[in-house]
Structures are given as C-alpha cells and as structure tokens.
Amino acid sequence: MVYLTIGNPPKTIALNFPDSMSKQIENSIFSTIISHESAESQIYYNIDHSNNKLYLQRNGRLTHQNKSSQKIIYALEWQVLKDALNNYKKDYKFHAAGLSYNNNGYLFIGDSGSGKTSISMVLMKLGWKLLSDEFGILNPGSLKLYPFPRNFIxxxxxxxxxxxxxxxxxxxxxxxxxxxxxxxxPLSVFGKVENHPVKLKNVYFLKYSESSTYCITPLGQTAAFANLLKQLYNPQLFKRNSLDHLLNLLNNISFFQLLLHNPFTLETSQKESLSKQLISG
Amino acid sequence: MPEIDNKFRPISNDNILFKPLSDGAILFEPDSEVVHTLNPSAAYIWIHCDGNHTISDIITLIKKNFSEFELQPKDAVNSIIKEFQALGLVSSE
Incomplete structure (x- = not known):
C-alpha cells in the first residue's frame, strides 16, 4: 500500500496493488509524492489480479479491467489526476508550469508546445524548484501557487x-x-520539487519564437487579463464575485511575455542570464 | 457608415460592471458572464457615456486628453460608440 497526498485542503489517496506492480507504481507519474507511511485516506484505489486480468477499483467500485498492467496504471494515473484536480475546486487552474525560486512563485503560462516542460527542466538544473509543468494551481485570494508534482511526460x-x-x-x-x-x-533527475505553496511573484506568458535567443517584455493589464482567461482550465470559476480576485491578481503580480525558441539550445551563460531575468522580472 | 448625431447623449447599461486597469479597463456583463477589455481611449469614452455628455462633448474631451489615434478622434469615438451599441452596452439613438 502507498499513499499520495494532494490538494487544498490536503486529501490522501491510498493505493493497494499486487507486489508484481510495485516497480510500475513507483515509476508512475506520481512517483515524487508517493509515501509509504500510513495515513488516513479519503479515496482508496485497489488493483486486484485474478483470472489473468487486472481489476481497478475506486472506493470499492470497479472502474477498469484489462490484461495489460500498463493500461491499468495509465487508467489509474488519469483517475488520480482527476481526483487531485477536483480537490482544488476554489482555485484557478491554468495551463501552465509553476516553479519557485527563493520561496517566490512563478507561472509560465502557454499552449501545448510553447515550452512549459522544456523551461521547467532547464530552470530546475539552475536551482529552481518545480511545482508542476502542466497545471498552475493558484488560490485567487492568497495568490499562492500550489504544488502539483508528477513525472515529466x-x-x-x-x-x-x-x-x-x-x-x-x-x-x-x-x-x-x-x-x-x-x-x-522522474522530476528528481532534473532537480528539486517544491512541496509547499508559495506566493506568486511573476507570470510569464510563453510564446514560441523563431529567433534562437529569448526576449522578455512587460505586458499591460488588459493583455494579461485576456491571456489569463484564455488559459484558464476552469473559467466557470470566473463569476461576478471573483472579478475582484482576478483584479487583485492583476494589481499585485507582474506580467510578461516570454518569447522563447528552445531553452535547451541556449548557451550556459544565456540560460543563467535568462534565469536571473526571470527571477527579477 | 452614417455618423451618430453629435447631440446624442449615450448612456451605459446600468448592470455592467466597469473595472479600471492601468492600461484600460474591463467591462463585465453579469447575466451572460461576458467580459470585454477596453484600451485607454475606449475606457475613457465609456466613462463619459453617462447621459450628460453628447458625442460632440466626448470628441472634444478625447482630442484634449489623447494624442495618438489610428483614426481621427471623431471617427474613433463614432466607431467605439457604435461597437458599444452593437454589443448592447450603451443606449441607441
């Protein structure tokens, strides 16, 4: 049995599985938050092996069955991901990478292929800690970013x-x-993971650039607002009463556009310079 | 496209929320939850759609307070008010 704790407020998920699947569970996308210490759990997953087939149950209810352990793990990962996202109901979820440096949080918001994972890997090598490379979870009141660690895909x-x-x-x-x-x-291959919420400092909207270098330009509030709404996974949160939260975000955080080609191709000195500029904004 | 009568006094819709930003503003329609972002001149025009200012007054104010326009100030005011009207954000003539 292993345990995953995630969300705000924290919720624990217990996973029970046959010993033969230990290695696959340890390598699953949640490897960074797997704990072997017993904890009171709100959600239980159980994988049974019988008649040459695997059965995945969530809180006693069968959700998937398959002969392939890989497919069962895949189904489990998506369900756990859904559980985790459901546990951030009052928080904004952006299509973004979240990183921290010296206890300050930074969001890198962008479409698929804009470089969220790449910049996460490069910055982790330079001492930044990763909250998530895919889900930027932000509490609109406290302006705190929440960790959502999972393996790099x-x-x-x-x-x-x-x-x-x-x-x-x-x-x-x-x-x-x-x-x-x-x-x-696993994230540990690239660097450290941030396991605690951190206060957001800067937001960068990632945009692919043909140029081989990078460019950071400040973004006005109206453009920032439009971009934020575009990349929000849960726009239903955006109601009359949350307008002030979003304005709070606009008034307290600095927004930039980051034009980036491919951070891996930058020289070491350029990477260091990019990191410094991102920290200061 | 016909111009709006210079004596017309546009009035913004009461239930629309206006939130100023450093470089413009947001208009939020609570019923439909539709959001509009305004640039500084459009935000300025919106503020003056109060039933007290005529189109002519707004053009004069815009000329006085804004220097850079893609269109002539008169055309810019006409175009923005017409857009507000088309979206149902201000009263029609």
Missing amino acids: IKPHHPVDKDFKSRFVNVAYNTGAQKIPIAYI
Whole structure:
C-alpha cells in the first residue's frame, strides 16, 4: 500500500496493488509524492489480479479491467489526476508550469508546445524548484501557487536523448488521432520539487519564437487579463464575485511575455542570464 | 457608415460592471458572464457615456486628453460608440 497526498485542503489517496506492480507504481507519474507511511485516506484505489486480468477499483467500485498492467496504471494515473484536480475546486487552474525560486512563485503560462516542460527542466538544473509543468494551481485570494508534482511526460518534440529516455518508463500515448511515444521521467533527475505553496511573484506568458535567443517584455493589464482567461482550465470559476480576485491578481503580480525558441539550445551563460531575468522580472 | 448625431447623449447599461486597469479597463456583463477589455481611449469614452455628455462633448474631451489615434478622434469615438451599441452596452439613438 502507498499513499499520495494532494490538494487544498490536503486529501490522501491510498493505493493497494499486487507486489508484481510495485516497480510500475513507483515509476508512475506520481512517483515524487508517493509515501509509504500510513495515513488516513479519503479515496482508496485497489488493483486486484485474478483470472489473468487486472481489476481497478475506486472506493470499492470497479472502474477498469484489462490484461495489460500498463493500461491499468495509465487508467489509474488519469483517475488520480482527476481526483487531485477536483480537490482544488476554489482555485484557478491554468495551463501552465509553476516553479519557485527563493520561496517566490512563478507561472509560465502557454499552449501545448510553447515550452512549459522544456523551461521547467532547464530552470530546475539552475536551482529552481518545480511545482508542476502542466497545471498552475493558484488560490485567487492568497495568490499562492500550489504544488502539483508528477513525472515529466517527455514527448517526441522534447530534445531529450533517446538513450536517456529509454532508462525510464516508455509508453504510447493515444491522442485520438495518433499514437505518440512518451517517456515518464522522474522530476528528481532534473532537480528539486517544491512541496509547499508559495506566493506568486511573476507570470510569464510563453510564446514560441523563431529567433534562437529569448526576449522578455512587460505586458499591460488588459493583455494579461485576456491571456489569463484564455488559459484558464476552469473559467466557470470566473463569476461576478471573483472579478475582484482576478483584479487583485492583476494589481499585485507582474506580467510578461516570454518569447522563447528552445531553452535547451541556449548557451550556459544565456540560460543563467535568462534565469536571473526571470527571477527579477 | 452614417455618423451618430453629435447631440446624442449615450448612456451605459446600468448592470455592467466597469473595472479600471492601468492600461484600460474591463467591462463585465453579469447575466451572460461576458467580459470585454477596453484600451485607454475606449475606457475613457465609456466613462463619459453617462447621459450628460453628447458625442460632440466626448470628441472634444478625447482630442484634449489623447494624442495618438489610428483614426481621427471623431471617427474613433463614432466607431467605439457604435461597437458599444452593437454589443448592447450603451443606449441607441
């Protein structure tokens, strides 16, 4: 049995599985928050093995069955992800990477392929801590960013060495239109994880640039507002009474556009300079 | 496109929330939860859609307070008020 604690307020998820699946669970996308210490749990997952098939149950109710342990793990990961996101009901969820440096939080908001995972990996190597490379969870009242750690999901466009990737869990991800190969790489390979909420300082809207270098420009409040709404996973939170929260965010946080080609191709000195500029804004 | 009568006094819709920002403003329609972002000149025009100022007054104020326009001030005011009207944000003539 292992335990995952996530959310605001924290909720614990207990996972029970056959010993034969230990390695896969340890390598699952939640490897960074797996604990072996027993804790009072609100959600229970159980994987049973019987008649050559695996059965996944959530709180006693069968949700998936399959012969492939990989597919059961995949289903489990998505369900746990949903549980975790549901546990941040009053918080804004942005399509963003969240990182911290010296207890200050930074959001990197952008579409798929804009460089959220890449910049997360590069900055972690420079001493930044990761809250999440995909879900920027922000409490609109306190302006605190919450951690949502999970393994990096390395897609084909990420410039990560093939031999390096093969050391980790590699699966095919079905997008609906096609299958793309992905690898789950533990965050610890790149650096440290931030396990505590941190106060947001700057927000960067990532935009792909053809230029091989990078460019940071301050963004006005109206443009920042429009971009924030565009990248909000849960716009239903945006009601009359939350307008003031969003204005609080606009009035207290600095917003920038970060034009970025591929942070991996920057020289070491450029990466360090980028890191410094991002910290100060 | 016909111009709005210079003597017309536009009035903004009562139930629309106006929130000023450092470089413009937000208009929020509570019923539909639709948000509009305004640039500084559009925000300035919105503030003066109070039933006291005529189109002519607003053009004079805009000329006095704003220097850079893509359009002539008169055309800019006409265009913005017409857009507000099309969106149901201010009264029609």
